Amino acid sequence: MNKPLESSNDTLELKDYQQSIHLRNPKRYVKVIALIASFGGLLFGYDTGVINGALPYMARPDQLNLNAFSEGLVASSLILGAAFGAVFTGKLADSKGRKRVIMYLALVFLVTTLGCSVAQNALMMVFFRFFLGLAVGGASVAVPTFLAEVSPVEFRGRMVTQNELMIVTGQLLAYTFNAVIANYSSGASHVWRYMLVLATLPSITLWIGMFFVPESPRWYASKGKFKSAWRVLNRIRHPKRARRELKSIKTTVQNEQQKMNQVSIRDLTIPWVRKIVFLGIGLAIIQQVTGVNSIMYYGTQILQNAGLSTNVALIANVANGIISVLAVFIGIWLLDKVNHRPMLMIGFAGTSSALLMISIFSMTLSGTALLPYLVLSMTVMFLAFQQSAIAPVTWLMLSEIFPQRVRGLGMGISVFCLWLTNFLISLLFPIILEFVGFSVTFFLFFLCGIAAFAFVKFALPETRGKSLEELELYFRNKGHKTVTENQNVTVNK
Template identity: 40%
Template structure:
């Protein structure tokens, strides 16, 4: 099908109508689902501020600490891969409920791990590693399933802003972690078991996610894929006007019929050069997001600021600025997501983040250690980096991944793609503390700037556009390779 026919079909859908009860219902569903993003953010951000007290209390060296931090993204890589495929089999809603249970169990293992008081305990260390691994599985699963769930429920006109709310929830969770860490550190100090209280707070949103998702509907697109057309129609009627719901159901049924006879899952992926290509591009784009170094700032922001000249207490408080600007950037991104093309957003973001990474490396090199200006300049530049990252990249990448893959392998495709980013984050989490000690802030940020230049070339040459298209029309063009022809012509 040509791009002209596809776009006409999309535009021919009945209008959504004025905002009202149906749009509020969709908004409520997105808020409940985004507790998964909130947990994602809190569990990745809490270690930034908790890692030094945890290291001292458990008697860990830098390598052991790096493993505690790094096991979460490595677990997330596995969780993304497994949960993506699982959600294709058992549904998006059921998968999110299972993830809520994993979030809760992971927190319990970390918080109640034995040992401490500066003495290394093999059992306590193993318990923390196990808890972080389980939390990683849950975080990776949430990174895949929640955006897919939201993308499959949202109308294409506002799909970017609805799906982007999950990333806004992620940075809100990170900000919450930074604030909780700062409050606990201010009240109880930075020694002893305070890191356990920092981690324990994550149990609260896990409970809300579990009970909230029990009352949420299943993805209508997943229901149609499973032959439950009337169930899908009933779900859509709760978030769409009747004429629009019927038209979308017809489009969904047609898309599923087009897939009849297509080999599904991994087998179908391996037999299609176009599907292999889009999964490879998704894997690369996920890596691009992580190679900017954003996870290292969120994991080790306090360590970066201490390395630039701040005291431990100053660094924990200043670290809140990263969370604040991330939320501000997220709000801007959600509001603009359906107005600006994805490719333009990616290229703008990578240009800005690479520039601020390079400027930070230069500032850390030129300004001598002990200079009063050094920590302030580094803080301002890193804040600008985080703002650019969140405004132009983080939300846009997850939205693009949630909408680019065909229905029959959407969970699998996104799971494989997300694995690329999580693997990069795992490697960085293990080695960044040692790199900061050996080559300093300037060396680490210069390394990320080099990755940024390569990432700009990758996006410019390979990543296709997805904005303003229904998932069904994107599926046809991805499956036939037409989406690459459209990219070149544009």
Template identity: 50%
Template sequence: MDATSATQATSATPGKRRPLPPLTKGAHSSRLGNIAVIATFGGLLFGYDTGVINGALDSMESSLALTPATEGIMTSSLLVGAALGAFFIGRISDAIGRKPTIQVLAVIFFFAAVAAVIAPTWEFLTVARIVLGVAVGGASVTVPVFLAEVAPTEKRGGLVTRNELMIVTGQLSAFTINAIIGSVWAGHDNVWRYMLIVAVLPAIALFIGMFRVPESPRWLLARGREAEALTVLKQIRSDDRAIAELDEVRDLADEEAATKQGKLADFFKESWLRKLLFIGIGLGIAQQLTGINSIMYYGTEVLQDSGFSQQAALIANVGSGIIAVVAVVVGLRFINRFGRRTFLIFGFIGTTVFHLLIGLSSVLLPAGTPRAVMVLIFVICFVAVMQGTIGPVVWLMLSEIFPLHLRGAGMGLAVLCLWLTNFAVTLGFPIVVDALSISTTFFIFAALNVAALIFVVTTVPETNGRSLEQLEDDFSTGAIYTIKPRRR
């Protein structure tokens, strides 16, 4: 039976994949919006804790006697923890639930931030940042999955990518607070401690707020807790829609009952699962090879190297944060209209172009204000393209492409590879710049982005317009590549 016939047969089976009632507005839709706001405080913490180092390094160098080597180790240490958190916490959330996992992460965020603030040495700070990274990596896996599982199909793209909006908002907050604190307490050796302590506030808000958030209905149903799943769905859908969605998820859960809790080894039992894992890992690596975090972590230093003073670089860096937020907001408006794959292709074309322009500006323009201004313009354009397309789309696709019983394990491995790539880029960026120059570094990024574009064009399918259950059907039969999304 070919892919088309298989899909039609599945759709025609009684009780399978019936069209869902249309979405309606009401108290349930407001409730869903509130749940998304609370859960995405995990994304806000993700953004602040990764972005705060940008601007704090100068103060840390004098306060902790950092050398270039120890600076690189301390900066990238968070990413080691993030890789571990992404790999293990995804599977923990499969076992104990999305809600308690996020609450535990909030506790880790709080205590790790406090430990970082009181760090007496760079070694202590490095350990604190590794622990903080565990929470960052765990949030990067668990929050998008939770949002995907509570979202209706029609709203999933916008709801899940709100987490990316909160990530860049957290980074903007870090850049802005760094600029303010750096101006008020300029020259103070311990000013970086004031920058870091701010992160405890959203951690407290996340922990308290999650008490008002229900568990994922899809996770509940996968554990046989059908009555609880229906209760949750009725809180965030109209009654008829809730019952219909429960039937759809039950169909899938019945098919997977024999598998119980999925393991990573299950991905290697079937060719379509292996391909899914390859796509997920490839997307995670490709997102980080854009070089976005060379700007988010070292943006102030890049601008200083281009000709800005330290104070001017701190202020100019806020511009990148503002553009990132605006770009994500714009992307949210169009992500469902144009599709995930289209956004990725456009994004990698754009990042390639702006990497080339940054490199050429550094080569062709003489040192001074004109070069600094042009580099700033192209950096901002690069950030706008990346954060408006590739950034949110990759997180969205990772949260939706894996089967329900393997979602935590699959996303955990994909995001592990994402964070390891982030670590490699973060650790290597200052070394490559010192050895080969800023222009050569960005030419290398351009070549890597061309490779990522080829990967997307040849491998990544469109997932827009399909429910999570339809996606699983269509990936398993191959219809994801041959049949357009079915209308609800």
């Protein structure tokens, strides 16, 4: 390929872009794009975290009158919706484009949040929470995929994990607003409605902001729109690098088009693609089986179970949100400096230790005044390892391991499994807690953490430092050293 543009008529446009590039800062522009798109992550975090403080008020007899099972259903209905939103959004994003789908999701966030806020009974709440989950799951696929495709390789880890930072920021905002609203409401039962409706503000911001964001150049290229891909690359890269990157993308797309024009489930019959999908599914499941979202969704109830009152538990739970945000900053800093497999193994070692200590403390110190503070300290420790090591690497790997033509499908399937695991744990957690008790429940999570550590050690490859195209070549060649030998040359360019 000698020219990245489709015809000589594009010469004037190329000159315009090369002249205007001096008026822009491509690196800064990519950061703005990432900030706007990651409002989808903020909504993801707020809508999953707000239930933590809203549920105790919803459950009251004069509100939705929930029992243990219906509490689990209200909390997990969003997660079930997210599972389906993830798998369908992946294919939709491949067809319609990353930008357009994120805009659709912003509108779904807005409408369903309003529906949840005015729900009059548990059935209505479950209905709107399920459809809100479609948007949450869709954002969990579309936003990281979009960020991975617009980011330069050396900053991809930082850009993709900015979405994780926004997720935990959304959760922190939810915990903080929950505590503030509850403690200044004079005990009013209907305060959960105010907690929920606040999510309409970031959904409006996301929808408006996406009008000013370009489409993914890799998506344009996958549709044969190389002229449009070239335009975007010239806005988010320096000219020489834009030309090299488009050449690499075009070569990858042409190689794929020589095989099949349509992406379908039949792609999973290709051994190396199937292996990647299994790795993605495994990575998604292990991120959830340690029970992280039991803490995120039921943190207030966990602290109540350990001995704190509702209002004190709501305030104490803010500590979980603060440590999550701080830990993600550490994770973003580490991603560009530390290999990803060791980060995951250290993360699972830390979370497993915290889960074991919660189990031991709740068994030996039950009924003591010290127990709730020890449990809180261990949940803080758990989230420190989870959000600094496990979550950032998980979402980054899921956004980068799949080849271009099946990226939406592969990530959709993997994130579907992530949300389905999340749904089952969220639904069953209050039931298991009621039947087997606090100590046994967290010991079961500890065992899951050990299994997750083993999966990372024996099954996952290292992905740090490889471009998306190099990763595809790596998996095609079953990890031959030729790829890793060339990666530093590519990055240095």
